Amino acid sequence: MPRTTNSQISVEEAFRSLIREEVESQLRPLQEAVDQLRSVSALLQQLSPLASLVGQIAGPAVTVTAVKRGPGRPRGSTRAATARVLPSGRGGRGSNARDCAIIDCKRPARTKGYCAAHYQKLRMLAKSNRLPPTWVDFAPPHSVPDLKLPRGRAASKALREAAGK
Ligand SMILES: [Zn+2]
Incomplete structure (x- = not known):
């Protein structure tokens, strides 16, 4: 009995130290990365007055390009969009x-x-065996009475009845 417990404990300890070593070896690069990040942020803080200076210099240039592109692109895109929409829309109608x-x-x-x-409704009605005889293909405009579909329990009942047909 004591032997087995001893061996169990030693195995457990060996296992624990193995895990500890493993975790430490895996955390080491992380620790190094954190240290590097700290030094980088310290550097950035030292450079922050310089960075704001660069921002002031770069700021106007950036806004100028933005203004130049701003009106140009939307105009072109809207023109293209209307050009695309109008012929097909009017022609179609x-x-x-x-x-x-x-x-x-x-x-x-x-x-x-x-x-x-x-048409979606027609297809759905046809699929569920509930298409009224009035809903024919290519029916004249405004000639087919709309169908009010049952909702909730009535809907599932109607679907079951239609499926049973
Ligand atoms: Zn319609």
């Missing part, structure tokens, strides 16, 4: 100026006669 097939929907039709939102 002009060539197929058509409203969404859903009654009371003021958005333009985008896919199969439906606006983006209602």
Whole structure:
């Protein structure tokens, strides 16, 4: 009995000293890094009057470049943006100026006669077996009554019933 406890203790101690050595060896570079950082910050503090001087010199130059670039870039980018948006937007609406097939929907039709939102709804209804017969592809504008979807428990009930069909 005593032998085993002794050996256990010695193993434990050996293990502990191993860990201690390991940790210390790993912490040594960290310690050195911290020391280096301290010396660097001390150096920076010594240089701080100089740094503010450099800032004063560099300050105006930096603001000048900022002002030069400021008005130039946004103008160019907005011009490019409007140039890109206008032809496609007007052309798109002009060539197929058509409203969404859903009654009371003021958005333009985008896919199969439906606006983006209602086409999404159509696809969802079709996927869940609940597409009303009125929701046909390429229905005339404002000809299809909107469908109010049930919410909460009623919604899951409707989905279950539709799935059972
Ligand atoms: Zn719509």
